[in-house]
Amino acid sequence: MTIDHEGKRKQLKVIQFDKDRNTLIEKTEPSETFADVGGLEEVKKKIQMNFILPLKNPEFFKAYGKEAGGSLLLYGPPGCGKTFLAKAIAGEINASFIHMELQAILSMYIGESEHNLHDVFEAARENKPCVLFIDELDAIGGNRQNMRQHHERMLVNQLLLELDGLDAHNHGIYVIGATNTPWYLDSALRRPGRFNQLLFISPPAVEEREVILKLKLKDKPQNSLNHKKIASKTAHFSGADLEQLVGDAIESALQRSLEMGELQPLTNNDLNEALSRRKPTTLEWFSTAKNYATFSDVNKDYQQVLDYLKENKIR
Amino acid sequence: MNEEAQYAQFIRIEQLYEWERLEEAINETENYIQQYPEDADGYAVLSKVYLKKGDHKKALHWSLESLKKDPENEIAWEFRVSTLYTAGKYKETMTAIQEALTLFPDDAFYYFLEGNIYNKDGKYEEAKERFLIALKLEPSNALYLANYSYVESILGNQEIALQAEKQALQLDSENSMVFLYVAWAADQRGDYAQSLSYLENAVRLEPNNQQFRVEYLEILQKQFKVYQWLLVPSRMLMKVKPAVVFLIWFVAWMLFKPLVVVFIILYVAAHWTTKMIVNVKVFGRLFVKV
Numbered sequence: 001m002t003i004d005h006e007g008k009r010k011q012l013k014v015i016q017f018d019k020d021r022n023t024l025i026e027k028t029e030p031s032e033t034f035a036d037v038g039g040l041e042e043v044k045k046k047i048q049m050n051f052i053l054p055l056k057n058p059e060f061f062k063a064y065g066k067e068a069g070g071s072l073l074l075y076g077p078p079g080c081g082k083t084f085l086a087k088a089i090a091g092e093i094n095a096s097f098i099h100m101e102l103q104a105i106l107s108m109y110i111g112e113s114e115h116n117l118h119d120v121f122e123a124a125r126e127n128k129p130c131v132l133f134i135d136e137l138d139a140i141g142g143n144r145q146n147m148r149q150h151h152e153r154m155l156v157n158q159l160l161l162e163l164d165g166l167d168a169h170n171h172g173i174y175v176i177g178a179t180n181t182p183w184y185l186d187s188a189l190r191r192p193g194r195f196n197q198l199l200f201i202s203p204p205a206v207e208e209r210e211v212i213l214k215l216k217l218k219d220k221p222q223n224s225l226n227h228k229k230i231a232s233k234t235a236h237f238s239g240a241d242l243e244q245l246v247g248d249a250i251e252s253a254l255q256r257s258l259e260m261g262e263l264q265p266l267t268n269n270d271l272n273e274a275l276s277r278r279k280p281t282t283l284e285w286f287s288t289a290k291n292y293a294t295f296s297d298v299n300k301d302y303q304q305v306l307d308y309l310k311e312n313k314i315r
Numbered sequence: 316m317n318e319e320a321q322y323a324q325f326i327r328i329e330q331l332y333e334w335e336r337l338e339e340a341i342n343e344t345e346n347y348i349q350q351y352p353e354d355a356d357g358y359a360v361l362s363k364v365y366l367k368k369g370d371h372k373k374a375l376h377w378s379l380e381s382l383k384k385d386p387e388n389e390i391a392w393e394f395r396v397s398t399l400y401t402a403g404k405y406k407e408t409m410t411a412i413q414e415a416l417t418l419f420p421d422d423a424f425y426y427f428l429e430g431n432i433y434n435k436d437g438k439y440e441e442a443k444e445r446f447l448i449a450l451k452l453e454p455s456n457a458l459y460l461a462n463y464s465y466v467e468s469i470l471g472n473q474e475i476a477l478q479a480e481k482q483a484l485q486l487d488s489e490n491s492m493v494f495l496y497v498a499w500a501a502d503q504r505g506d507y508a509q510s511l512s513y514l515e516n517a518v519r520l521e522p523n524n525q526q527f528r529v530e531y532l533e534i535l536q537k538q539f540k541v542y543q544w545l546l547v548p549s550r551m552l553m554k555v556k557p558a559v560v561f562l563i564w565f566v567a568w569m570l571f572k573p574l575v576v577v578f579i580i581l582y583v584a585a586h587w588t589t590k591m592i593v594n595v596k597v598f599g600r601l602f603v604k605v
Contacts, residue, residue, distance in 0.1 A: 138334065139330075139334070181334070184334055288523055291522035291523050291528065292522050292523070294522070294597060294598065295518045295519060295522035295527075295528060295531065296518070296519045296520075296522040298519070310599075315604070
């Protein structure tokens with residue numbers, strides 16, 4: 001594994017569960033760090049405090065009874081970079097990265113899903129330090145009242161068992177859950193020591209949108225695109241929305257090229273036209289989140305959402 | 316093996332439905348229908364998902380498709396009737412209920428819906444009778460008990476209403492609809508504090524339900540004494556027939572015109588003032604679209 005001058009790995013070891021082969025597979029990807037994550041300063045600060053600094057200054061944290069490791073829950077509208085952020089945390093602390101998706105570990109055979117879940121946690125223990133990223137956590141640890149099937153409860157219980165092992169065997173394992181619907185999470189998963197730290201991952205701000213657009217449009221044939229202007233017109237767009245927008249614009253440039261018989265560069269007009277046909281998908285999420293934050297948030301878990309709505313004048 | 320896979324897919328649809336991931340549930344159900352086109356349950360479940368999504372037209376279409384495959388499909392009948400009811404087509408609902416009852420005469424759900432329609436029409440005695448049939452068939456159904464409590468409360472039988480309310484909550488204290496109906500029962504007897512507490516639970520359990528949000532905000536308004544006093548006449552008038560209500564208003568207007576005008580002005584002023592206070596308290600703004 002290559003190490004750069006700051007002592008950070010250039011390659012990230014990524015482990016995933018392969019459903020077809022029913023086993024864990026390993027690959028390497030270019031390592032990302034916080035420097036690659038645009039914006040989200042408050043979120044990065046909180047992660048630094050809870051995840052990264054305890055590793056760098058263990059004596060301070062030990063004196064106050066805090067140890068490295070633990071769990072974190074990222075929530076927010078879909079397509080806003082939760083996975084990317086989790087990977088950047090792994091890159092930042094030179095850890096391996098396990099990406100666990102519900103679809104991959106779920107098996108129709110009773111008991112096997114729990115077995116798969118246990119295997120993933122075991123792999124994390126073998127690859128310390130390790131960031132174990134659980135995508136779509138609500139699908140595994142959804143509200144148990146809604147779970148009528150016994151085997152679904154078994155999977156939640158297994159997850160609780162693995163998480164409770166964080167103290168005993170999971171030192172150096174950083175479990176990061178991600179969900180678009182934190183309000184559906186089983187309350188047992190939200191108790192201290194489990195996913196009790198919630199971080200809201202908001203849609204990208206205008207500067208971040210400009211960076212994303214530049215990145216998505218890089219190396220494409222183009223004619224003096226005004227990234228800044230397009231970014232300013234895409235308020236509330238998620239990263240995934242921006243990708244779709246660029247995809248639409250590319251499609252019309254490509255179609256024009258085919259009609260003209262020569263390569264036509266992508267223009268501001270292509271992007272503007274694509275923009276007129278797309279709406280930010282995050283607004284639907286915010287309308288649901290607003291209801292939960294206003295009427296159902298006894299512990300004030302979603303205050304960040306209400307603050308964001310106010311700051312960004314989303315009604 | 317194939318049956319197991321079919322069952323697993325069905326369970327997955329149910330899961331997505333419970334988590335309100337309705338687009339995914341629709342995709343999954345469409346896949347299911349493609350794989351098992353002869354299974355009427357697939358079409359019926361699609362109707363159920365579209366009903367939850369609020370697309371009544373598609374819900375009705377798919378329930379009909381299911382009934383074409385199997386005219387006695389229980390799920391299809393349940394969601395056909397439920398869709399008609401939710402869409403406010405009460406006359407058609409009543410006809411569909413009668414048809415469903417010929418197939419499933421012991422299904423309490425249809426008596427319960429009939430009771431609800433009578434309730435909406437102000438036919439409280441008929442509603443009570445239907446709720447009693449539903450409860451005879453399913454004595455431990457908290458939702459039926461809550462509805463029964465509401466209608467008894469309207470009929471002025473507060474003791475019976477309170478007993479049913481208590482029983483309903485003992486049976487199910489996690490059901491937002493149960494909380495809604497017992498809140499209405501409490502509201503009916505003028506116990507606004509109790510009604511607020513019930514609606515708080517309902518909206519906490521299901522904040523995405525617009526009706527719960529609206530009713531919760533309304534009950535917050537009713538916590539103001541001035542507004543409570545001004546609501547007394549309307550609460551009393553609710554118990555009499557619409558024609559009688561019209562007659563009372565007419566007579567009052569002829570005899571005490573200035574008083575009626577003052578009452579209307581006071582009522583409107585109290586309504587809007589309390590509404591704005593509640594909006595500021597809950598949302599931090601004067602005017603809000605809930």
